[in-house]
Amino acid sequence: MSFHDPRPDAGHLPDAPVDKDWWRGAAIYQIYPRSFQDSNNDGIGDLGGIIHRLGHVARLGVDAIWISPFFRSPMADFGYDVSDYRDVDPMFGTLGDFDALIHRAHDLGLKVLIDLVLSHTSAEHPWFKESRSSRENPKANWYVWADAKPDGTPPNNWLSIFGGSAWEWDGERMQYYLHNFLTEQPDLNFHEPEVQNQLLDVARYWLERGVDGFRLDTVNFYVHDKQLRDNPPLDPSERTDTTAPSVNPYNFQNHIYSKTQPENLEFLRRLRSLMDEFPAVASVGEVGEGQRGMEVQAEYTAGNDLLHMCYGFEFLSNVYPTGRAVAAVLEKFERVAPDSWACWAFSNHDVVRHSSRWNLGEEARRVYAALLMSLRGSVCLYQGEELGLTEAYVPYEDLQDPYGKRFWPKFKGRDGCRTPLPWVSDTHNGGFSDAKPWLPVAVEHLTRAVTAQDQDPTSTLDFYRNMLAFRKAHAALRKGGLKILTAEDHFLSLLRSHNGVQVFCAFNLSNAAQPLEFPEGNWVIDRGAPFTTVTTERGVQLPPYQACFAVLQNDDGGGAT
Numbered sequence: 294m295s296f297h298d299p300r301p302d303a304g305h306l307p308d309a310p311v312d313k314d315w316w317r318g319a320a321i322y323q324i325y326p327r328s329f330q331d332s333n334n335d336g337i338g339d340l341g342g343i344i345h346r347l348g349h350v351a352r353l354g355v356d357a358i359w360i361s362p363f364f365r366s367p368m369a370d371f372g373y374d375v376s377d378y379r380d381v382d383p384m385f386g387t388l389g390d391f392d393a394l395i396h397r398a399h400d401l402g403l404k405v406l407i408d409l410v411l412s413h414t415s416a417e418h419p420w421f422k423e424s425r426s427s428r429e430n431p432k433a434n435w436y437v438w439a440d441a442k443p444d445g446t447p448p449n450n451w452l453s454i455f456g457g458s459a460w461e462w463d464g465e466r467m468q469y470y471l472h473n474f475l476t477e478q479p480d481l482n483f484h485e486p487e488v489q490n491q492l493l494d495v496a497r498y499w500l501e502r503g504v505d506g507f508r509l510d511t512v513n514f515y516v517h518d519k520q521l522r523d524n525p526p527l528d529p530s531e532r533t534d535t536t537a538p539s540v541n542p543y544n545f546q547n548h549i550y551s552k553t554q555p556e557n558l559e560f561l562r563r564l565r566s567l568m569d570e571f572p573a574v575a576s577v578g579e580v581g582e583g584q585r586g587m588e589v590q591a592e593y594t595a596g597n598d599l600l601h602m603c604y605g606f607e608f609l610s611n612v613y614p615t616g617r618a619v620a621a622v623l624e625k626f627e628r629v630a631p632d633s634w635a636c637w638a639f640s641n642h643d644v645v646r647h648s649s650r651w652n653l654g655e656e657a658r659r660v661y662a663a664l665l666m667s668l669r670g671s672v673c674l675y676q677g678e679e680l681g682l683t684e685a686y687v688p689y690e691d692l693q694d695p696y697g698k699r700f701w702p703k704f705k706g707r708d709g710c711r712t713p714l715p716w717v718s719d720t721h722n723g724g725f726s727d728a729k730p731w732l733p734v735a736v737e738h739l740t741r742a743v744t745a746q747d748q749d750p751t752s753t754l755d756f757y758r759n760m761l762a763f764r765k766a767h768a769a770l771r772k773g774g775l776k777i778l779t780a781e782d783h784f785l786s787l788l789r790s791h792n793g794v795q796v797f798c799a800f801n802l803s804n805a806a807q808p809l810e811f812p813e814g815n816w817v818i819d820r821g822a823p824f825t826t827v828t829t830e831r832g833v834q835l836p837p838y839q840a841c842f843a844v845l846q847n848d849d850g851g852g853a854t
Contacts, residue, residue: 315404316506316601317634318576318771318850319356320666320761321673324458325642325678326363326385327371328713329676331726338713338725340386344397346716348507349743353679353754354761357404359508360578361642363391364410368415369477370695373510374415378495395503404505406577407593411492412514413478420491421479425465434485437471439521450523451551452543452748454536454581456699459551473514473551475695483516489560493567500571512578512603516557518550527584535583535606538704544583553582553589563601577636578603591630601793602671604636608832613651614661620780623668634705635670640678646710649684658801659743659756663824663840666764667787667798669775674757678712679737680746681753685712685735708732715742759823766821769796784835795845801835809835816843 306685330342340363350358362372363385372382381388398405414421424432439460441449447460447469460469461476471480481488489760496507537543568574582589586605607622608614626635639647639661648658658681665672687708692698697706713730715723715738723734723742739745746752764770773791783803789796797816801807809827814838818826822842828834835841 312570313573315356315573316514316577318768319404319575319671320354320764321357321359321636321671322350322355323359323361323405323641323673323675324350325361325676325711327731330447330714330716331728331730334727335384336726336728337384338382340381340390340394343551344390344394347394347397347401347403351401351403352758354758354765355403355674357406357505357832358398359406359673360408360511361411361419362510364409367415367477369415370475371693372449373410374413374417374475374478375410375416376415376419379498379633392502399503401846404575405503405504406508406575407499408506409499409507410494410510411481411495412511413472413474413480416477420481421549425463425470426464428468435482435488437480437482437517438468439471440464440468447522449550450546451548452524452546454541454543456541456543456697471517473511480517483556483560484519489563492660493563496564496567500568500574505573506568506575506577506601508751509576509578509600511581512593512600513553513557513580513582515560516554517552518554520550522550524551526577531584533583533610535586535610536581537583538700540700540703545585548582551691553585556591556597561593565598565600575601577601577673580605587625587629589634590626591633594630594633596632597830602634602636604638604673608637608639608647609641609666611645611650614715615782616780616785616800617782619664619785621776623775625778635668636673637665637666637668637670637674638673640675641673642675643707643709644710646675646682646684648681649709655681655753657802658753659760660802660824660838660840662757663760663822664785664800664802665761667770667789667840667842669773669789675710679754680715680738680741682715682735682738682741684709685733685738687712687732690834691733712738715739716744718742718745756823761823763819767794767796767819768792769794770798778812779810788812793847797841797843797845799835801837801839804837806836807836809833809841811843812845815846817846818843 324343327338329338330346331338332341334343363381364375365380365382366372366374366379381391395405420432420435421432424436447458451459453459454474459470459471459473462469472478473480527545527547532544578593580586580589580603590603590605593603689701692708694706694708697708712732713725713734717724718739722730723739746754769789769791773789776785776788778788784801784807786799799809819842825838826841828836
C-alpha cells in the first residue's frame with residue numbers, strides 16, 4: 294500500500310525497531326484539549342497548548358497520549374458531535390498544528406491515540422443535512438430514520454443517555470431519527486454499507502497522518518436492532534449507575550436492542566484489518582454496558598481480528614474498590630475473557646474524579662494509584678490525576694455540560710472533572726490562560742499546580758513519576774500474568790509473573806497496619822517502589838495505606854527484571 298507521512302522531514306527519519314505490542318501494558322495519558330493548556334488566550338485549550346506541555350507528559354513516564362476530540366464541531370457535546378471528521382476545529386488550531394503535535398510526541402517517545410466518534414455525528418454534518426432533506430437522496434439511509442406510530446409517538450421505547458426518548462421528530466422528512474445521546478447527535482446507520490466504508494476511510498485518513506491508534510467512543514453503540522424492537526424493562530434490583538447517573542430513567546431498561554448488536558463484530562473486523570496494514574497501531578474501545586459490560590469486552594477483543602483492548606466502567610463507578618471488590622472484578626475478567634487484554638482506569642472526562650468519588654485522602658490516592666499500575670492490563674490516567682486533583686465544584690451559572698443542566702442539582706454533570714489543569718500556583722487561572730477560562734479554575738487546585746509539586750520529592754506528582762518508572766522497570770507488572778493471593782476488604786495481595794520472574798504486590802487499603810505474609814520462597818523487597826514498605830515491630834506488618842513489592846530470588850541470586 295502507499296503510505297504518506299505529512300511531516301516535512303519524514304523521509305529522513307532513521308528506521309527504528311517496530312514493537313507491534315507496545316500497547317500491551319502501556320500507560321496512556323488522557324488529554325482533554327479544552328482544559329489542558331490555552332496557547333492563544335481565548336480561554337480554551339488547544340493543540341498548540343498540548344505541544345507546549347508535552348514535556349510534562351513525557352517526564353511523567355507514560356507511553357502514549359489519548360487526545361479527546363478536536364475535530365470540527367458545533368460543540369453541543371464539546372467535540373463528541375463531529376461535523377467534519379477530516380479537519381481540526383479552528384478553536385483547537387489547524388491540521389498543521391496536529392502534524393506538529395504528532396512530530397513532537399514521537400520525538401518525546403510518546404504514541405498518539407485519537408478519539409474517534411463513529412456511532413453518531415453532529416446534526417450539522419453535511420451527511421445529515423443531506424440525509425434529512427428527503428427520503429430519496431443518496432444519503433437518505435445513512436442515519437437511522439423511522440416512521441411514527443399511528444398516534445404520532447416515537448417508533449419504540451428506546452431512551453437517550455442524556456435523558457428522554459432516543460427519537461427526535463424531523464419536520465423535513467416527517468420521520469423520527471435516532472439519537473442515543475443529544476438530539477444534536479444523530480446516530481449513523483451501520484446497516485448501510487457505504488456508511489461503514491466512509492468511516493473506515495476516516496480511520497485511514499488519520500492513520501496515514503501518523504496516529505498510533507484510536508480510542509473508540511461508545512464502541513458498542515454502533516449498530517442498532519434493524520427491527521427496532523422495544524427494549525424490555527430492567528428489574529430494579531439490577532439497575533446500576535454505571536452507564537448513566539441514577540436519576541436518569543435510562544437505567545430502567547435492559548438495552549438489548551438499542552446497542553451491542555452482533556452485526557457490530559463484522560465492522561470491527563473490517564476496522565482491525567485496516568489497522569493491521571500499518572506497522573504498530575492499537576485500538577481501545579469504550580464499552581458502555583451496565584449489565585454485561587465485561588462479557589462485551591471479551592467478545593470485542595476475542596482473537597486477533599477485533600479490537601486490541603477495551604475498557605468498561607467497573608472502576609469508573611461509585612462502588613468503592615475494596616480489596617474484595619477489586620479481586621472480584623479481576624477474577625470475573627479472567628473467567629469471561631481469559632485471552633483478552635484489559636485496559637483499566639479510575640477516572641476520565643465523563644465521571645467524577647476518583648479522589649472525590651471514593652473520598653480518598655492523600656495516602657489512599659497513592660496506594661490506589663500503585664494498585665492500578667499493578668493490575669494485569671494497560672492503564673489510562675486522566676489529566677490531573679497525577680496531581681491528586683479532586684472534583685471541582687462548578688456553580689450552575691458557570692455550567693457548560695448539557696448533561697448537568699438536564700439533571701441539576703442531583704447530577705451536576707461532567708464539568709467538575711473537566712476544569713482547566715493548574716500549571717502554576719501563583720496566578721488566578723493557574724497558568725492555563727490569560728483570558729477567562731471556559732470553565733473556572735478551581736481555587737483548591739492551585740496549591741496542587743505542577744510548579745508547586747515539580748521539585749517536591751514528597752509530592753503526588755513525584756509519586757506518579759516514580760511509580761510509573763517502577764512499573765516500567767518490571768516487565769512482570771506491565772505484561773505478566775496475575776494471581777490473586779489474598780483479598781480482604783482492607784488488604785489485597787497479588788502475584789505477577791513474566792518469563793520466570795515473579796513480583797509479589799501487597800496493598801494495605803486501610804488506615805491501620807495490616808499483617809503481611811510473603812509466599813513461600815526467598816523474597817527480597819524491591820526498594821525502588823515509592824513506599825516506606827514494611828515494619829517489623831509486631832511481626833511483619835504493612836503500614837496504613839502502603840504497598841510492598843518484592844521479587845523472588847532464584848538460586849543463582851537473580852530475579853530482577
